[in-house]
Amino acid sequence: MNAYVSTELSMIQMLDPQRHELALLQEAFLNKGGTIEVLQGPSFVPPPVRHEPPPKKKDAKAKPAPKPETPAWLDKLAQRDIEREERAIERSREKLELIERIRKLAETMTYAQAIMSTGLSRRTLTNMAKANGFKFQRAAFKSQANLRCNVDEEKDAKDAERIKAFKDLGLTRNQAREKAGISYRAFTRILENFGIDYPKSNARPAFFPRAPKQQE
CATH class of the missing domain: 1.20.5 (Single alpha-helices involved in coiled-coils or other helix-helix interfaces)
Structure with a gap:
């Protein structure tokens, strides 16, 4: 037996004299004609059965729980x-x-x-x-022979006549070339091909009258 059971037995044994005295008093009361009425204790009525409602079904369209907001x-x-x-x-x-x-x-x-x-x-x-890793196409350079083949001889003949007229007017080479509307290379080619002796520089146009000299 453990200490807990031993303690309970000791307490019961301590109450034995009181129970004995109570039994003697009860016996003397009954001998004198007294009666003991046993009262009915309270009856236990169980509580009514509780009917729990059926669990609700979750709505498929229910909104999801909100996510925690980030800063x-x-x-x-x-x-x-x-x-x-x-x-x-x-x-x-x-x-x-x-x-x-x-x-x-x-x-x-x-x-x-x-x-x-x-x-x-x-x-x-x-x-x-x-x-x-790729390359562009090479440019096709025209040779001098190809350039000669592409010369418009009829146009050169007309330009040659105009250049002769500009020479007679006393225009410089640059002025004549600009009037004819051709490049320097084309101007030089026309002079060579048509035998035009065009002076490289003129002091003044031939049609301008010369100022008379002042006598001292």
């Missing part, structure tokens, strides 16, 4: 990073599209033609072609 400054930083990434992706895409466009132009164009078509500088086009 405004965190939202701004995140949005700024997202926009920076989007701009970088857009620049990369535009650069690739430009490279592909220039690559296609290089298949049929020279540098000069690509400059006129795109507005980009020659250095930009050269660096782009070198970095991406």
Whole structure:
């Protein structure tokens, strides 16, 4: 037996004299004609059965629980990073599209033609072609023989007559060339082909009257 049971037995044994005295008093009361009436204790009435309502079904269209709000400054930083990434992706895409466009132009164009078509500088086009492994078409240079073949002899003959007339008027070579509307190379070619002896410089036009000399 443990200490707890031993303590309870000791308390019961301590109450034995009182129970014995109570039993003697009860017996003396009954001998004198007294009666003991046993009263009925309170009856236990169980509580009524509680009917719980059936659980409600969750609405499929119910709004989701709100997410915890993040601080405004965190939202701004995140949005700024997202926009920076989007701009970088857009620049990369535009650069690739430009490279592909220039690559296609290089298949049929020279540098000069690509400059006129795109507005980009020659250095930009050269660096782009070198970095991406493509080349532009070479420019076709016309030889002197081809230039001679393209000369309009009939036009040269008309220009030669005009140049002779300008010579008679006393115009300088540069004035005659500008009046004829031709280049310096074409002017020189016409002089050589038609044997025109045009003086290289005139002090004054032939049709201007000379000022008389003053006598001392």
